Amino acid sequence: MLPRLKSLNVLASGDELLVSLDPKVRVRLADPDGTVLTLLRLLRDGTRSPDELATDVGIDDVRPVLDQLDGLGWLEDASRPSSFDAHDTERYASNLAFFDAFTTLSHGRDELQERLRSAHVLVLGAGGLGSAVLMNLAGLGVGALTVVDQDLVELRNFARQFTYTEAEIGQPKADRVADWLRAFDTSLRVESHRRRVESTDDVAALIVATRPDLVVSAIDEPDEVDRWVNQACVTAGVPFVRGGLAYTQGLYWSVDPGRSACRECLERHRDRLADGIDREIVDRPRVLRQDRVNRAIGPVAGVLGGLVAMEALRFLTRLSEPIAAGRYQLLDFAGSCETRTDAWPADPECPVCAAARAQVAA
Numbered sequence: 413m414l415p416r417l418k419s420l421n422v423l424a425s426g427d428e429l430l431v432s433l434d435p436k437v438r439v440r441l442a443d444p445d446g447t448v449l450t451l452l453r454l455l456r457d458g459t460r461s462p463d464e465l466a467t468d469v470g471i472d473d474v475r476p477v478l479d480q481l482d483g484l485g486w487l488e489d490a491s492r493p494s495s496f497d498a499h500d501t502e503r504y505a506s507n508l509a510f511f512d513a514f515t516t517l518s519h520g521r522d523e524l525q526e527r528l529r530s531a532h533v534l535v536l537g538a539g540g541l542g543s544a545v546l547m548n549l550a551g552l553g554v555g556a557l558t559v560v561d562q563d564l565v566e567l568r569n570f571a572r573q574f575t576y577t578e579a580e581i582g583q584p585k586a587d588r589v590a591d592w593l594r595a596f597d598t599s600l601r602v603e604s605h606r607r608r609v610e611s612t613d614d615v616a617a618l619i620v621a622t623r624p625d626l627v628v629s630a631i632d633e634p635d636e637v638d639r640w641v642n643q644a645c646v647t648a649g650v651p652f653v654r655g656g657l658a659y660t661q662g663l664y665w666s667v668d669p670g671r672s673a674c675r676e677c678l679e680r681h682r683d684r685l686a687d688g689i690d691r692e693i694v695d696r697p698r699v700l701r702q703d704r705v706n707r708a709i710g711p712v713a714g715v716l717g718g719l720v721a722m723e724a725l726r727f728l729t730r731l732s733e734p735i736a737a738g739r740y741q742l743l744d745f746a747g748s749c750e751t752r753t754d755a756w757p758a759d760p761e762c763p764v765c766a767a768a769r770a771q772v773a774a
């Protein structure tokens with residue numbers, strides 16, 4: 413092992429060092445005789461073993477100190493062989509740099525990129541949100557993508573859907589977005605299905621046929637679609653992330669089967685939403701219904717697509733826990749873009765969750 417110090421800032425302050433990797437976190441280290449600073453300097457190039465470091469610093473055993481620094485997330489192992497060739501290391505340079513924040517001496521950044529390369533995501537819908545999510549997943553290096561969409565490219569899509577061209581108007585979105593993805597990254601495995609999702613069985617059949625690690629649902633019609641996706645995904649033990657826009661409020665939520673509450677838990681007890689986003693409309697009959705209006709503009713689809721892809725990244729790599737599992741994340745695009753969150757509890761009697769919980773327990 414060759415411990416190497418990550419790129420962090422060290423300031424001297426009397427007998428102390430003020431160290432900061434993440435600007436939000438400052439750590440004070442006592443260093444009256446300068447030993448710690450010497451060690452940090454020697455750790456910069458990642459060419460010395462723990463024994464060599466101990467000799468060069470002049471202490472018997474450097475390992476307890478290395479354990480502490482590793483616990484702070486400051487070290488990585490420079491001797492770890494890279495699993496990527498020069499092309500992929502260059503292509504995923506920003507991803508690998510971002511993953512730095514989640515790595516330790518025993519878990520390298522390549523591990524997280526490898527999980528993405530071996531992952532398969534099924535994306536339902538290639539409209540504003542779906543195409544934005546697909547672009548982000550391709551940039552993250554998700555190795556296999558399946559796109560399902562029935563619609564044709566229309567002129568009205570161009571305010572928010574940037575994977576299509578004017579020459580493609582009238583052509584199937586699923587096929588054209590698949591072309592875009594293949595051109596963007598020739599190593600991606602991309603499949604497209606021109607079809608509508610009309611039942612739980614439809615979603616279940618797609619899951620059986622494509623065996624995804626994660627589903628992204630970017631369709632909001634008909635009203636029942638969330639229950640269909642939920643039932644099919646939870647039964648198959650496949651997590652899913654859902655994004656959408658309600659008037660000018662962006663929202664996304666996810667379900668981690670058997671671990672978080674599912675959509676059915678919410679439907680059974682809508683009045684239990686903590687912050688009451690639905691409380692007033694529970695159980696009241698709809699007496700006037702107008703056609704759905706899609707108000708998503710490019711920036712809205714882009715921000716939501718990024719946030720949904722970020723949640724997908726959490727599920728696929730587990731670099732941190734999903735933040736929207738059984739929980740609405742809401743963004744007010746008409747106001748200050750502040751984020752609100754509203755969780756719903758799991759229902760112990762939920763029939764959809766029951767089998768998934770048993771699977772997780774086993």
Ligand SMILES: [Zn+2]
Nearest residue numbers: 674677762765
């Ligand atoms: Zn449930």
